[in-house]
Amino acid sequence: xxxxxxxxxxxxxxxxxxxxxxxxxxxxxxxxxxxxxxxxxxxxxxxxxxxxxxxxxxxxxxxxxxxxxxxxxxxxxxxxxxxxxxxxxxxxxx
Amino acid sequence: xxxxxxxxxxxxxxxxxxxxxxxxxxxxxxxxxxxxxxxxxxxxxxxxxxxxxxxxxxxxxxxxxxxxxxxxxxxxxxxxxxxxxxxxxxxxxxxxxxxxxxxxxxxxxxxxxxxxxxxxxxxxxxxxxxxxxxxxxxxxxxxxxxxxxxxxxxxxxxxxxxxxxxxxxxxxxxxxxxxxxxxxxxxxxxxxxxxxxxxxxxxxxxxxxxxxxxxxxxxxxxxxxxxxxxxxxxxxxxxxxxxxxxxxxxxxxxxxxxxxxxxxxxxxxxxxxxxxxxxxxxxxxxxxxxxxxxxxxxxxxxxxxxxxxxxxxxxxxxxxxxxxxxxxxxxxxxxxxxxxxxxxxxxxxxxxxxxxxxxxxxxxxxxxxxxxxxxxxxxxxxxxxxxxxxxxxxxxxxxxxxxxxxxxxxxxxxxxxxxxxxxxxxxxxxxxxxxxxxxxxxxxxxxxxxxxxxxxxxxxxxxxxxxxxxxxxxxxxxxxxxxxxxxxxxxxxxxxxxxxxxxxxxxxxxxxxxxxxxxxxxxxxxxxxxxxxxxxxxxxxxxxxxxxxxxxxxxxxxxxxxx
Numbered sequence: 001x002x003x004x005x006x007x008x009x010x011x012x013x014x015x016x017x018x019x020x021x022x023x024x025x026x027x028x029x030x031x032x033x034x035x036x037x038x039x040x041x042x043x044x045x046x047x048x049x050x051x052x053x054x055x056x057x058x059x060x061x062x063x064x065x066x067x068x069x070x071x072x073x074x075x076x077x078x079x080x081x082x083x084x085x086x087x088x089x090x091x092x093x094x
Numbered sequence: 095x096x097x098x099x100x101x102x103x104x105x106x107x108x109x110x111x112x113x114x115x116x117x118x119x120x121x122x123x124x125x126x127x128x129x130x131x132x133x134x135x136x137x138x139x140x141x142x143x144x145x146x147x148x149x150x151x152x153x154x155x156x157x158x159x160x161x162x163x164x165x166x167x168x169x170x171x172x173x174x175x176x177x178x179x180x181x182x183x184x185x186x187x188x189x190x191x192x193x194x195x196x197x198x199x200x201x202x203x204x205x206x207x208x209x210x211x212x213x214x215x216x217x218x219x220x221x222x223x224x225x226x227x228x229x230x231x232x233x234x235x236x237x238x239x240x241x242x243x244x245x246x247x248x249x250x251x252x253x254x255x256x257x258x259x260x261x262x263x264x265x266x267x268x269x270x271x272x273x274x275x276x277x278x279x280x281x282x283x284x285x286x287x288x289x290x291x292x293x294x295x296x297x298x299x300x301x302x303x304x305x306x307x308x309x310x311x312x313x314x315x316x317x318x319x320x321x322x323x324x325x326x327x328x329x330x331x332x333x334x335x336x337x338x339x340x341x342x343x344x345x346x347x348x349x350x351x352x353x354x355x356x357x358x359x360x361x362x363x364x365x366x367x368x369x370x371x372x373x374x375x376x377x378x379x380x381x382x383x384x385x386x387x388x389x390x391x392x393x394x395x396x397x398x399x400x401x402x403x404x405x406x407x408x409x410x411x412x413x414x415x416x417x418x419x420x421x422x423x424x425x426x427x428x429x430x431x432x433x434x435x436x437x438x439x440x441x442x443x444x445x446x447x448x449x450x451x452x453x454x455x456x457x458x459x460x461x462x463x464x465x466x467x468x469x470x471x472x473x474x475x476x477x478x479x480x481x482x483x484x485x486x487x488x489x490x491x492x493x494x495x496x497x498x499x500x501x502x503x504x505x506x507x508x509x510x511x512x513x514x515x516x517x518x519x520x521x522x523x524x525x526x527x528x529x530x531x532x533x534x535x536x537x538x539x540x541x542x543x544x545x546x547x548x549x550x551x552x553x554x555x556x557x558x559x560x561x562x563x564x565x566x567x568x569x570x571x572x573x574x575x576x577x578x579x580x581x582x583x584x585x586x587x588x589x590x591x592x593x594x595x596x597x598x599x600x601x602x603x604x605x606x607x608x609x610x611x612x613x614x615x616x617x618x619x620x621x622x623x624x625x626x627x628x629x630x631x632x633x634x635x636x637x638x639x640x641x642x643x644x645x646x647x648x649x650x651x652x653x654x655x656x657x
Contacts (some may be wrong), residue, residue, distance in 0.1 A: 008130065017154055017155060
């Protein structure tokens with residue numbers, strides 16, 4: 001964690017690039033796992049919202065998957081963003 | 095020298111850029127900079143390295159996406175192109191209208207009606223009781239949440255809906271639907287027109303059927319029978335005019351499948367409303383088999399029809415295991431002297447014990463001959479390849495007894511009981527009405543038909559003289575006039591009847607109540623069999639009462655059946 005703190009900006013940029021690569025190539029479940037990992041590792045991981053919107057823009061179609069929604073990754077990313085913030089706060093206080 | 099060196103250092107130090115930190119040295123002493131917010135950092139020009147790294151990052155992102163585009167467009171392009179074409183164009187069925195089911199008077203019993211789904215019509219059934227087991231019900235075409243039909247046909251599940259499914263369903267057409275990436279329909283084109291299903295006209299008269307059902311239900315509920323069934327058949331064509339089973343299910347409920355509570359109730363009902371008692375119900379017949387024993391006895395010259403036998407309260411034979419003891423075979427009533435006609439009319443057990451198994455000087459048919467004649471009349475045999483194919487029933491024989499009871503030998507008493515339709519004898523009502531019809535029509539064992547104006551095939555013509563059938567018919571008419579079928583002695587038609595009260599179980603507390611017969615007596619046209627299932631033996635009212643209610647109603651509302 002110290003390493004992440006020291007090189008925070010650089011790691012976040014590298015992680016964002018990796019995430020973009022995953023969005024292009026990886027299966028959906030790996031992307032979700034990566035989004036959760038980002039939320040755990042980084043403070044205020046707002047990138048997740050951008051990734052959610054981006055995945056929906058690239059792949060979102062109606063009539064498929066969860067609840068037939070076209071913006072399902074965005075809808076996953078929003079609670080993930082806030083839950084990650086809350087979890088990190090609690091972990092810190094304890 | 096010293097001066098020269100100082101000048102040199104002074105020149106070099108003037109070239110050295112002064113860092114702001116060297117000026118504001120105390121700013122380093124401020125604790126806890128938030129470096130993420132660039133606190134404590136000096137605003138400096140972006141370094142060349144940072145620009146290069148940013149460029150590299152964007153180049154990397156570009157490479158990732160270009161490689162993905164290459165993969166999608168070049169490597170898998172053709173494949174995806176084909177898939178997208180398939181996604182764009184959907185094949186969807188145009189459902190053929192299912193054929194309408196009519197009764198013999200052209201009353202619609204099952205037809206199509208528009209439903210909520212524009213593609214699929216609903217199947218509607220005439221809302222009168224008694225039709226369920228004949229009509230059956232359907233399962234509708236079904237689609238998944240994406241709108242794809244995984245069952246593209248109406249499927250007949252029971253009754254004529256099932257048996258004539260191929261005829262009724264027709265052939266579905268086909269349409270092409272163009273959809274966008276969001277699955278929205280852009281256009282539709284029919285490429286193959288549907289072919290409607292054929293209509294069918296049943297031999298059933300829905301009025302009579304409904305009334306027969308109501309009568310069976312009324313008697314069963316008021317007296318305490320578990321269920322029942324009844325059938326009326328044309329003795330010349332084999333056309334079934336009425337065939338009903340109680341209790342029954344609602345075909346509309348079963349097709350629509352909306353009322354889950356009621357369907358669960360049907361499925362858990364101990365009185366089995368899904369059992370078609372006429373075709374699949376196996377019942378101990380009791381005395382209704384006596385006319386067939388009598389026919390066998392006449393054919394085999396066992397007895398002259400006018401010969402009297404003394405119908406005492408019982409006959410006794412020596413106990414096989416203890417000759418000092420006697421085993422009694424009781425009659426339901428001491429009948430006095432009875433000839434064959436009277437024996438049929440009053441249902442004398444002793445008479446049929448004697449001509450069935452033999453007693454003292456009276457020769458009997460014996461179990462082998464009994465079995466032969468019962469088989470001739472279609473008992474113990476499934477009706478073949480027909481709407482009426484169901485239970486085969488059971489005729490007790492020494493071989494089957496040995497098989498069932500670990501080699502136990504056949505005894506004379508078993509023959510006696512078989513001759514009066516007891517022991518392990520079992521028949522279905524459809525077998526029974528077929529056999530009665532063969533008495534009425536002088537020995538043609540007909541295969542029944544459920545279609546209007548169709549001649550049922552003759553399974554076999556029985557090689558028994560018409561005069562023998564005449565004797566039996568006279569006995570059955572006597573039964574209606576003064577015997578056990580007197581409840582059907584009505585002024586508007588001359589009935590000929592044979593009743594039966596089959597005892598059930600070891601305690602014999604429960605009985606099946608039967609009434610069979612034909613009408614009009616002089617020129618028989620219709621045979622009938624009605625059974626009420628498992629009621630108290632103390633009931634005085636049974637199947638005869640149900641048939642009486644039905645013919646009373648028919649005499650007022652459908653008198654054409656008595657002409």
